Amino acid sequence: MQSVFRSPFPSHRPLLATALILTGIAAQAAELVDMTGRHVQIPDQVDRVFAATPPIVPLVYAIDPGKLVTLSFPFKPEDAAYIRPEVMNLPIVGRYTGEGPPPNPELLARAAPQISIAWDIPFIDARRVEETFRTLGTPGLFVHLARLADYPAALELVGQAIGEEVRATRLASAIRDAMTRVEQAVGAIxxxxxxxxxxxxxxxxxxxxxxxxxxxxxxxxxxxxxxxxxxxxxxxxxxxxxxxxxxxxxxxxxxxxxxxxxxxxxxxxxxxxxxxxxxxxxxxxxxxxxxxxxxxxxxxxxxxxxxxxxxxxxxxxxWDADLEIKSFYELFLGVKPEAVDVRDILGQG
Missing domain, CATH: 3.40.50.1980 (Nitrogenase molybdenum iron protein domain)
Structure with a gap:
């Protein structure tokens, strides 16, 4: 069966760096400042990401779905047309926000992430999340994601952290462009x-x-x-x-x-x-x-x-819904336009 997914995502490099990090001998190559001002040492190569809170799952997915190692919520069967099979089947380890149990430490340890990323929001217990980072032995980034305007900077930061700056910048630009076009059309009402x-x-x-x-x-x-x-x-x-x-x-x-x-x-x-x-x-x-x-x-x-x-x-x-939705799904989700059922997505099927 022909894949419905295009591949805007970068091809993965060998997992040698993963093995080195898991044995504790990989060099820490860069320091990033996250969106809360924390200085975080980032591994030289990142191939395995723990999305510690639900909004981080789609964020990382858009940049490179192959780097997710866990989920914090299940996908629905009808999502399968737009989500890569290997991601649909990832283990669900729990969540720090919303409904559901907190992350399961045993499942997390088996997933062996190299970096953890969490949503920074006043309602979350950041100290509890940081304790998970320390237990896993991973660096941890916090990003702001409450508002759509937060997403470009969050994408760029995470893209830099996981070595996908070019793609993350492209996604960030698309969000800024969408916000600008809508604001120009309706902002003066x-x-x-x-x-x-x-x-x-x-x-x-x-x-x-x-x-x-x-x-x-x-x-x-x-x-x-x-x-x-x-x-x-x-x-x-x-x-x-x-x-x-x-x-x-x-x-x-x-x-x-x-x-x-x-x-x-x-x-x-x-x-x-x-x-x-x-x-x-x-x-x-x-x-x-x-x-x-x-x-x-x-x-x-x-x-x-x-x-x-x-x-x-x-x-x-x-707005041309058919054109714009297919274009968006191709860019952010890597789905070929011919595989996007716009009428079904909009509940018109």
Whole structure:
């Protein structure tokens, strides 16, 4: 069977350096300063990376999937068309953020990483993560990834750490370009003219995000106004709502993160009280192979802001979904354009 993956990723060099590092005799060739200001000694060659927190998995995958040695969450069967088989089958070792147990030290030891990379965010216990780095005997980098604007610098840092600077720079430039194009198209819309958006999370749509939540930043970046004017109290967000509260807010548009919600509003006539539902302004964020909106946050938001800006303001941001999605998947995921099913990704199949 012909592979559906193109190969923008660099070919791997022999694993001799891995063996040397694992026996403790490899030289430390460079010092990097991570995004928290920590000075970190990096091995001369890195072929095995431990992604210590969920957002690091897609970050490293985009640069070079062959260097991942573990996962912190399982892929879904439907992701297989867009994720390399060897990555789909990597061991799931646990996670420091979100739902699930912390990393399993025995599985980590067997994975034998040469470097560990973690998400720096106020809600995480950085000391606990650093203790894992010390136990593994690996250098550890922390990167900022809460906002899409963090991604170019994070890609460049990780690319430098794992010896893939050229590719990481290309990916960083693509994200900066996407943000600039969307901002130029929708950034000047006056506050009073922006589409008001409710972010419906979960199967019944009764969980949501405050406007300051990074989980909902796609709304603002795409030129929308999040109707939830509140302050996020916990990393997970997911503020509880009632349908009556949503009716009072009366959003122009609903952005959903769960396909079951689309079924729910079709079977519960009470949702027809919302103008957005009656007018067909309910949009489901794509999820294959990484969630475009978040959970975990990833570079897919650079595609999501284009998609959603086009949904909100097609006259301001005309967008060829077929061309742009295939191009993005080829660049970031290494998938041949002919293997990208755009209608299925957008839930139109």
């Amino acid at each position: 006056p506050d009073g003219e922006r589409k008001r958006v409710y972010f419906a999370e979960g199967p019944d749509g009764l969980l949501t995000e405050c406007a300051d939540s990074f989980h909902a930043e796609v709304i603002g970046l795409a030129g929308g106004e999040n109707v939830m004017d509140c302050k996020t109290q916990a990393m997970c967000g997911r503020e509880k709502m009632t349908l009556d509260q949503i009716k009072t807010l009366d959003p122009d548009v609903i952005l959903a993160d769960d396909a079951r919600f689309l079924t729910h509003i079709k079977t519960d006539p009470a949702w027809n009280a919302l103008r957005a539902v009656r007018e067909g302004q309910v949009h489901l964020g794509p999820t294959k192979p990484f969630n475009w909106l978040g959970r975990p946050p990833s570079f897919m938001r650079a595609l999501a802001i284009q998609w959603f800006a086009n949904r909100l303001y097609p006259e301001r941001f005309p």
